[in-house]
Amino acid sequence: MLPNTEIQRPPSSMAEPFHVSIIERCHVSPPPDSIIPAISLPLTFLDIPWLLYPSNQTLLFFPKPPPKTTVITLLRQSLSYTLHHFHPLAGNLSSPPPPADPYIVYTKGDSISLTVAESNTNMNHLSGDHPRSINNLYSLLPKLPLTCMSRDTHVVQVYPLLAIQITLFTDSGLSIGVTAQQAAADERTLDHFMKHWASVCKSLLKKDSFFAFNSTPWFDRTVIRDPNSLKTTFLKQWWNRLNSPEDSIQETDHNIVQSTFRVTPSDTNMIKQHILAKCKTINEDPPLHLSPYVSACSYIWICLLKVQVTRDSKDGPLYLGFNAGGITRLGFEIPSSYFGNCIAFGRCREMKSALLGDDGIVFAAKSLGKEIKRLDMDVLGGGDRWISDWEELNIRFLGSPKVDSYGLDFGWGKVQKVEKIASDHDHGKGNVVSLSGSRDLKGGIEVGVVLSGKEMSAFTSVFNGGLMELAQ
Helix, strand or coil: CCCCCEECCCCCCCCCCCCEEEEEEEEECCCCCCCCCCEEEECCCCCHHHHHCCCEEEEEEECCCCCHHHHHHHHHHHHHHHHHHCHHHHCEEEECCCCCCCEEEECCCCCEEEEEEEECCCHHHHCCCCCEEHHHHHCCCCCCCCCECCCCCCCCEEEECEEEEEEECCCCCEEEEEEECCCCCCHHHHHHHHHHHHHHHHHHHCCCCCCCCCCCCECCHHHCCCCCCHHHHHHHHHHHHHCCCCCCCCCCCCCEEEEEEEECHHHHHHHHHHHHHHHHHCCCCCCCCCCHHHHHHHHHHHHHHHHHHHHCCCCCEEEEEEEEECCCCCCCCCCCCECCCCEEEEEEEEEHHHHCCCCHHHHHHHHHHHHHHHHHHCCCCCHHHHHHHHCCCCEEEECCCCCCHHHCECCCCECCEEEECCCCCCCCCCEEEEEEECCCCCCCEEEEEEEEHHHHHHHHHHHHHHHHHHHC
């Protein structure tokens, strides 16, 4: 189950204020006695665009678990059992030369990379809402193994799909960092995987002899229809990118920090009423769709612009992008346990001068509401431009408040903090804001913002000050 184990001893002293020591690297496969046939999954048109986007990264912080040796054994064993059901994640993405399609393939013996580490700091510092160094958070996340060349002469590149890092802290808490190739699984699928893993681990801890899987993954790709032949369009764009020089990866600025902001249901209702009142004052029709999501995103969009407006004084269009769930929008039945991507892409366009005016939040909400309504009616409309539209984004919202990661419990208590981490590839390419459901407040939204230390101080003032002003 655990071949190729590499043990590293941590250094005898910790000279740096913050340090993470790798104590073990290994590979975890499904149990040796698992009867799993080799599987090959073609990518659908909903998967292919994500080949061009950085990996999905999530950090989960947990309170004090059982003793170190026990918890590592439990997590490793339960991960192996879980991979029996989610075995494609232990496989690889194979990219043959054109005109062949890329596909996911699993064969017996495939595995995922698991890293065990220790940190010399207190978990509560890294899991708080205050500004934390993005580089420190990155050190708790595993990197996907490098792309390699396959022995199969017909396959050019092979991409691992999943890597996990467990980090133990001085206050006995731990974090689980998950890095996944987004072309293999969207946030819904990864949440399905994590919930199974937690359930198995909890059963092992309680010494239960039976693992209850409420819904096993659905691997049949034929349920995804492609009425607009978008797969052909996306494959051409993917092949063109393979022949283009790669963007150079710059080291992340040490002054970049991530903070968490909380938007309560009371806040979103207050923002909504403010938008509706302004619409009446300026004789504007109200937004077509003014949900808590639209209210929160509109407010965050305006707050970010107020902080960063001095970067460029020229007027012009600004673009905001977000993921749109496809299971309820595509118009044909898709099992909720479908394994793969089932999300579309939404893009809003509005002039900077309108957004920065006194009534900017109205135009932000109208733009978001209009785009969501368009997606509800024709989610694939303009789909051929999804990839090119990404290049124009000034801000992108990732994650979804509807995914309840705070429900995860591996047996020693629910998640203390969830962090969605933007890839270091994203820095310098516009703002990436992460959204997740609230741990303590039903209907609340947790917002992850990444900025320089100076900009974060300004954003905090604008964000909190704006909500206080609305509450008066």
